[in-house]
Amino acid sequence: xxxxxxRFLGRHLVEAALGDDHGVTLFNRGISGPELFSEVETIEGxxxxxxxxxxxxxxxxxxxxxxxxPRVVRASAGLLADAVDHYTFVSSISVYPDDMGPGTDExxxxxxxxDPTVEEVTGETYGGxxxxxxxxxxxxxxxxxxxxxxxxxxxxxxxxxRFTYWPRRVAxxxxxxxxxxxxxxxxxxDVRDLARWxxxxxxxxxxGTYNATGPAYELRMGKLLExxxxxxxxxxxxxxxxxxxxxxxxxxxELPLWVPREFAGMLAVDCGKxxxxxxxxxxVSETIRDVxxxxxxxxxxxxxxxxxxxxxxxxxxxxxxxxx
Numbered sequence: 001x002x003x004x005x006x007r008f009l010g011r012h013l014v015e016a017a018l019g020d021d022h023g024v025t026l027f028n029r030g031i032s033g034p035e036l037f038s039e040v041e042t043i044e045g046x047x048x049x050x051x052x053x054x055x056x057x058x059x060x061x062x063x064x065x066x067x068x069x070p071r072v073v074r075a076s077a078g079l080l081a082d083a084v085d086h087y088t089f090v091s092s093i094s095v096y097p098d099d100m101g102p103g104t105d106e107x108x109x110x111x112x113x114x115d116p117t118v119e120e121v122t123g124e125t126y127g128g129x130x131x132x133x134x135x136x137x138x139x140x141x142x143x144x145x146x147x148x149x150x151x152x153x154x155x156x157x158x159x160x161x162r163f164t165y166w167p168r169r170v171a172x173x174x175x176x177x178x179x180x181x182x183x184x185x186x187x188x189x190d191v192r193d194l195a196r197w198x199x200x201x202x203x204x205x206x207x208g209t210y211n212a213t214g215p216a217y218e219l220r221m222g223k224l225l226e227x228x229x230x231x232x233x234x235x236x237x238x239x240x241x242x243x244x245x246x247x248x249x250x251x252x253x254e255l256p257l258w259v260p261r262e263f264a265g266m267l268a269v270d271c272g273k274x275x276x277x278x279x280x281x282x283x284v285s286e287t288i289r290d291v292x293x294x295x296x297x298x299x300x301x302x303x304x305x306x307x308x309x310x311x312x313x314x315x316x317x318x319x320x321x322x323x324x
Contacts, residue, residue: 001024001025001026001027001059001061001062001063001084002014002017002024002025002026002027002062002063002065003027003028003047003062003063003064003065003066003067003076004026004027004028004064004065004066005024005026005027005028005037005040005042005065006026006028006032006033006034006036006037007032007033007065007157007159008153008157008158008159008191009065009090009150009153009191009194009195010065010066011033011036011037011157012155012157012191012192012194012195013063013065013195013198013199014026014036014037014040015195016192016195016196016198016199017199018040020199020200020203022199022203024037024040024041025040025041025042025043025057025059026040026041026042026043027042027043027045027047027053027054028042028044028045029044029045029046030042030044047066047072047075047076048069048072051075051076051079054079054080054083055079057083058083058084059083059084060084060085060086060203061084061085061086061087061088061202061203061205062076062080062084062086062087062088063088063090063198063199063202064076064077064087064088064089064090064137065090067089067090067133067137068121068126068129068130068133069119069121069129069133070116070129070132070133070135070136071119071136073089073133073136073137074136074137074139074140077136077137077140077141077145078140080141081140081141085144085205086144086145086146086202086205086207087137087141087144087145087146088145088146088148088198088201088202089133089134089137089145089146089147089148090148090150090198091130091131091133091134091147091148091149091150091209092126092127092130092149092150092151093149093150093151093211093213093266093269094111094126094127094130095110095111095127095128095130095131095134095149096108096109096110096111096127096265096266096269097109097110097111097127098127098263098266099262099263099265100265100266100269101265102185102264102265102268103265103268103269103270104211104265104268104269104270105211105269105270105272105273106149106208106209106210106211106273110127110128110131111127111128111131112128112131113125113128113129113132116128116132134147134209143207144205144207145207146201146202146206146207146208146210147208147209147210148194148198148201148210148212149209149210149211149212150189150194150212150213151187151188151189151211151212151213151266151267151269152187152188152189152213152256152257153188153189153190153191153194154188154189154190154191154287154291155190155191155192155287155290155291156191156290156291156293156294157191157294158191158291159304160304160305161256161303161304161305161306162252162253162256162257162304162305162306163188163256163257163287163291164291164295164303165256165303165305165306165307166224166225166228166256166257167228167288167291167292167295168291168292168295168303168306169234169306169307170225170228170229170234171228171234171292172234173234174234174235175234175235175237175316176225176234176235176236176237176312177237177239177255177307177312177315177316177319178221178225178236178237178238178239179221179238179239179241179244179255179257179258180221180238180239180240180241180244180258181221181222181238182220182221182222182223182225182238183220183221183222184220184221184258184264184267185218185219185220185221185264185267185268186219186220186221186224186257186267187213187214187215187219187267187268187269188213188214188257189212189213189214189281190214190281190282190286190287192282193214193279193280193281193282194212194279197212197274197277197278197279197280198212200278201277201278206277210271210273210274210277210279211269211270211271211273211274212271212274212279213269213271214271214279214281215281215284216271216275216280216281218268219284221257223284224257224284227284227285227288228288230285230288237316237319239315239319241260241261243318243319243322244258245260247315247318249307249315251263252305253305254305254306254307254311255306255307256305256306
């Protein structure tokens with residue numbers, strides 16, 4: 001059973017599970033993508049309210065794609081403790097402090113909230129809440145939980161646009177404002193690789209905590225942009241981190257895949273444990289190609305992340321004016 005199952009990672013999990021001939025049941029509110037997966041049993045309900053529709057049923061495993069508040073995860077895991085053998089919780093590398101060092105692995109300390117009862121999900125509380133969700137699932141189903149901590153997830157149907165921005169922007173051509181240095185390390189994972197691996201781990205009832213981002217080598221920003229350029233044409237204008245900060249550019253949202261140097265460890269976590277457990281990665285060029293193909297099908301979409309054209313032109317003008 002998949003809690004969610006019709007948005008981004010969820011829909012790719014369903015496709016991966018069906019591709020491996022698993023029987024799938026969805027539990028969601030029936031709001032996002034209700035036309036998807038008509039061949040799959042869907043139980044409508046709201047996990048923040050009434051879970052009674054799940055009573056009296058049994059599944060081999062559950063994958064929780066949409067747990068953000070520990071109270072809600074605890075309720076779901078507690079109710080399902082006698083109905084499933086295994087619980088996969090999709091967490092985030094945001095459970096680690098923002099200033100974590102490069103090479104952070106699963107044994108590192110996680111964020112601790114000053115008020116563990118808070119339920120408002122913000123940029124400041126998200127990581128700490130995810131860490132508490134992990135703990136809640138484990139307490140309700142001890143020894144039967146797989147915690148997956150993805151980094152930036154990319155690929156078709158991504159509603160965040162945090163990866164899509166770069167292939168789209170490079171394909172548009174012209175001068176492209178890019179952050180800091182071609183040697184800066186970046187990490188992301190194609191949603192299809194992540195989904196396939198999660199389904200495999202769930203089916204095998206693997207437990208424990210795994211960082212799950214990629215690729216399996218140190219990818220540099222310059223190389224990523226070269227891969228984007230292979231399907232587009234652009235002139236890259238590398239601007240300094242000091243310039244970005246002085247001009248109030250928002251890391252990761254206004255300029256995806258950029259964080260200030262003191263937070264660079266967020267894009268350099270250790271995923272060796274997941275790789276040893278079978279996590280694999282398709283070529284970056286394939287992700288870029290497929291993202292562009294999917295993005296071209298969207299009509300009049302206001303991107304959720306990335307520099308707006310006017311904002312980028314203003315920044316480029318300011319950069320050129322001070323660096324002639």
